[in-house]
Amino acid sequence: MNHNYETRVEWTPDMMLEVRLNEPDDFLKAKETLSRVGVLSKKDNTLYQSVHILHKKGAYYLTSFKELFLLDGKYNNLTVNDLQRRNRIAFLLQDWGLVKIVYPEKFQDVCPMNQIKVIPFREKTDYNLVSKYTIGKKIAPEVETE
Numbered sequence: 431m432n433h434n435y436e437t438r439v440e441w442t443p444d445m446m447l448e449v450r451l452n453e454p455d456d457f458l459k460a461k462e463t464l465s466r467v468g469v470l471s472k473k474d475n476t477l478y479q480s481v482h483i484l485h486k487k488g489a490y491y492l493t494s495f496k497e498l499f500l501l502d503g504k505y506n507n508l509t510v511n512d513l514q515r516r517n518r519i520a521f522l523l524q525d526w527g528l529v530k531i532v533y534p535e536k537f538q539d540v541c542p543m544n545q546i547k548v549i550p551f552r553e554k555t556d557y558n559l560v561s562k563y564t565i566g567k568k569i570a571p572e573v574e575t576e
Contacts, residue, residue, distance in 0.1 A: 449529035514541035
């Protein structure tokens with residue numbers, strides 16, 4: 431594909447990647463696995479999680495952390511490469527039997543595997559695993575003091 435990887439995407443919610451779980455406890459398995467898949471820092475042993483699993487209104491989605499910011503109404507610079515990375519990771523989870531992609535034909539544009547690092551479970555303590563978005567985290571309202 432001859433995409434400019436840094437081309438910004440005009441994102442809409444219908445671009446979200448829906449998945450189905452094979453077993454009810456696969457949600458937690460997918461969530462834990464995704465915490466070990468992402469982009470590795472060149473400076474240190476920090477892995478930045480790229481994709482999250484979202485449960486919304488009875489459906490499950492694999493989303494880039496940037497898509498989550500957009501769902502929150504925040505500006506973000508989502509790029510073609512972000513979606514390609516999300517798609518590649520979704521197909522990995524499907525290959526591993528954790529999810530089934532609902533419309534796989536819509537998500538065939540994937541990044542090369544060399545753009546993604548998968549940390550084996552047994553090595554996760556050797557890395558600093560960082561999530562740039564926390565699902566369900568509420569910001570506490572400011573309390574006025576006198």
